Amino acid sequence: xxxxxxxxxxxxxxxxxxxxxxxxxxxxxxxxxxxxxxxxxxxxxxxxxxxxxxxxxxxxxxxxxxxxxxxxxxxxxxxxxxxxxxxxxxxxxxxxxxxxxxxxxxxxxxxxxxxxxxxxxxxxxxxxxxxxxxxxxxxxxxxxxxxxxxxxxxxxxxxxxxxxxxxxxxxxxxxxxxxxxxxxxxxxxxxxxxxxxxxxxxxxxxxxxxxxxxxxxxxxxxxxxxxxxxxxxxxxxxxxxxxxxxxxxxxxxxxxxxxxxxxxxxxxxxxxxxxxxxxxxxxxxxxxxxxxxxxxxxxxxxxxxxxxxxxxxxxxxxxxxxxxxxxxxxxxxxxxxxxxxxxxxxxxxxxxxxxxxxxxxxxxxxxxxxxxxxxxxxxxxxxxxxxxxxxxxxxxxxxxxxxxxxxxxxxxxxxxxxxxxxxxxxxxxxxxxxxxxxxxxxxxxxxxxxxxxxxxxxxxxxx
Numbered sequence: 006x007x008x009x010x011x012x013x014x015x016x017x018x019x020x021x022x023x024x025x026x027x028x029x030x031x032x033x034x035x036x037x038x039x040x041x042x043x044x045x046x047x048x049x050x051x052x053x054x055x056x057x058x059x060x061x062x063x064x065x066x067x068x069x070x071x072x073x074x075x076x077x078x079x080x081x082x083x084x085x086x087x088x089x090x091x092x093x094x095x096x097x098x099x100x101x102x103x104x105x106x107x108x109x110x111x112x113x114x115x116x117x118x119x120x121x122x123x124x125x126x127x128x129x130x131x132x133x134x135x136x137x138x139x140x141x142x143x144x145x146x147x148x149x150x151x152x153x154x155x156x157x158x159x160x161x162x163x164x165x166x167x168x169x170x171x172x173x174x175x176x177x178x179x180x181x182x183x184x185x186x187x188x189x190x191x192x193x194x195x196x197x198x199x200x201x202x203x204x205x206x207x208x209x210x211x212x213x214x215x216x217x218x219x220x221x222x223x224x225x226x227x228x229x230x231x232x233x234x235x236x237x238x239x240x241x242x243x244x245x246x247x248x249x250x251x252x253x254x255x256x257x258x259x260x261x262x263x264x265x266x267x268x269x270x271x272x273x274x275x276x277x278x279x280x281x282x283x284x285x286x287x288x289x290x291x292x293x294x295x296x297x298x299x300x301x302x303x304x305x306x307x308x309x310x311x312x313x314x315x316x317x318x319x320x321x322x323x324x325x326x327x328x329x330x331x332x333x334x335x336x337x338x339x340x341x342x343x344x345x346x347x348x349x350x351x352x353x354x355x356x357x358x359x360x361x362x363x364x365x366x367x368x369x370x371x372x373x374x375x376x377x378x379x380x381x382x383x384x385x386x387x388x389x390x391x392x393x394x395x396x397x398x399x400x401x402x403x404x405x406x407x408x409x410x411x412x413x414x415x416x417x418x419x420x421x422x423x424x425x426x427x428x429x430x431x432x433x434x435x436x437x438x439x440x441x442x443x444x445x446x447x448x449x450x451x452x453x454x455x456x457x458x459x460x461x462x463x464x465x466x467x468x
Contacts, residue, residue: 013052013095016073020055020097023065030054039100040092042085046431048465049094051078058103060178060186060217067215068184070097076464079211081122081150085157086349087430089210089466099215101152108218110135115223116175116192121152121216128221137223140167143426144334152216158208160426162259162333165251165384166293167224169426171207178218179206182457192220205452210428211463213456227293230258233302234329235309235317236284240264240379243286244360246312247383250290251356253308255301259291260384261333264363267340267380270393271332274339278332284315288383289329336380336389344376346396348409353387354421365415366390373408375401387425414439429467437468 020029030036031053039054040047052075057063070077076096083090092098105122112135119128125139125146132139142161143149149159155177160169167173177189189202206213237243243262250260263271265285271278280287288309292301302319309317320326340347354362363379370377381388390412394405413423413436423429423436437446449468456462 012073016069016075016097017053019069019073020053020066023069024055024057024062028056028058028062030056036092036098039080039083039098042080042083042088042090044086044088044091044430044432046088046091048431049092049096051092051096051098054098054100056100056103060180063099063180063215063217064184064186066097066099067180067182070461071183071459074459074461076461077211077215078463079152079156079215081153081156082124082145082148084145084149084153085428085430086351087157087424087428087432089157089428089430089463090153091431093464101150104217107131110137110223112137114192114194115225116220117223118218118220119151120218121150121155123151125149125151125154132223133226135223136226138226139173139221139223141170141173144337151219151221155207155216155219156210157428158426160382160385160387162261162382164382164387164426165260166256166258171204173222174203174207174219175222176220177203177206177216179214179216181214182459182462186217187214208428210430210467212453212467213462215462227258228295228298229323230291230293230326231298231302232259232289232291232320232326232329233305233309233317234287234289234320234332235314236280237286237288237312237314238283239313240286240363241360242313243288244363244383246309246314247288247359248356249308249312250305251384253301253304255292255294255297257290257301257305257384258293259289261289261381262383263287263333263336263380264378266376266378266393267336267391270339270343270378271335274342275335278335279318280332287332289333291326333380336378337391340378340391340393344393344395346394346402346405348392348394348405349427350390350392350409350412351387351424351427352390352413352416352421353385353425354416354419356383356386358419358421359383359386359388362388362415362419362421365419366412369408369411369415373404373411375405375408377408377412382425385425386421410435431466434465
């Protein structure tokens with residue numbers, strides 16, 4: 006037996022001894038099926054997939070990995086778009102799907118204590134039953150896990166008002182690279198004792214530790230969601246309208262945009278969606294205010310009309326608003342189907358430079374001969390540029406990749422970032438030098454070494 010095969014066999018034997026055979030998967034075919042997140046990126050064959058049910062079992066897994074110097078990759082629903090949850094060579098894949106309990110909801114302290122495998126939608130529903138509200142709302146909320154959204158610091162459509170996942174995480178239980186367990190802080194609303202390790206772990210993509218429990222902040226239940234959508238003759242009109250809405254005294258709960266490329270793809274994907282061919286951009290502004298909602302809706306309508314909207318629609322009832330949200334949620338599937346393949350981006354720029362980025366995206370589309378769409382969360386400057394291409398055409402696929410890199414560079418040149426919410430994973434490592442100074446990268450790598458001296462936690466990702 007080859008030395009590498011012997012070492013992998015020893016890892017599997019130790020895992021089975023610690024957890025039991027039913028919680029360890031080493032079948033090559035099954036491992037291959039579970040190796041990739043939505044990025045499709047895989048950097049080698051995993052040694053095993055393990056299914057822990059408790060923090061103590063995660064500790065055992067990490068101790069075994071530490072003993073054998075085996076890499077560890079945490080997995081939830083594998084919805085990551087950046088490659089952060091895909092296999093690396095020899096990895097132990099840790100599937101947190103079995104740690105899926107909502108342990109406690111505390112109405113007085115406005116918090117929930119949950120395991121990492123809980124779905125975002127499940128937590129949101131449980132909070133609602135308690136008369137409370139879990140604010141983070143990624144588009145993948147129906148299947149994304151709390152652990153995964155913490156790993157990537159996921160955002161979503163409500164970020165303009167409620168912030169990203171980090172803004173709703175109070176404390177974490179984390180298994181470190183040597184198998185020890187730490188709690189990052191107390192669960193009090195306020196705490197400035199020590200450094201903010203909670204915020205450091207959130208968004209670290211599994212490179213600093215494995216989250217086994219999260220205490221998250223819940224809020225008072227908002228009012229019913231109601232919204233206004235509008236169609237515009239030019240994307241510049243829509244962006245100017247969005248800027249005016251975003252600077253109103255009361256920020257909307259949602260402020261989303263689709264450009265003409267997205268609207269064309271959505272019409273082809275679902276002809277029932279109301280987006281006439283004359284429209285070149287679409288906006289949706291939503292309020293969930295308990296008081297003053299009528300005034301906010303009136304302001305949205307007025308601003309849209311003042312910025313040359315072709316049509317303004319008000320959605321006062323849940324069914325009508327659901328149809329408007331369906332239009333926005335059709336962005337990714339419609340562009341996936343439009344030409345057969347798509348690269349989904351995630352950049353953020355200062356809101357005042359959204360128009361400049363849209364113009365750069367149009368130039369990149371022409372230069373590389375590929376289709377580029379720039380819809381997304383205009384309320385906080387986070388766009389999701391999508392490059393659509395024919396995956397059966399090798400040259401077009403190559404040009405799509407080059408166009409995607411050019412879009413990342415354009416965002417950085419405009420003072421922005423290559424990731425607002427999807428993370429870095431492996432897909433954006435090449436772009437870090439365009440955004441982080443050598444000294445900042447050195448500091449971040451020093452933090453990584455302090456948490457993970459042997460470099461076994463999701464190696465080759467994030468940093």
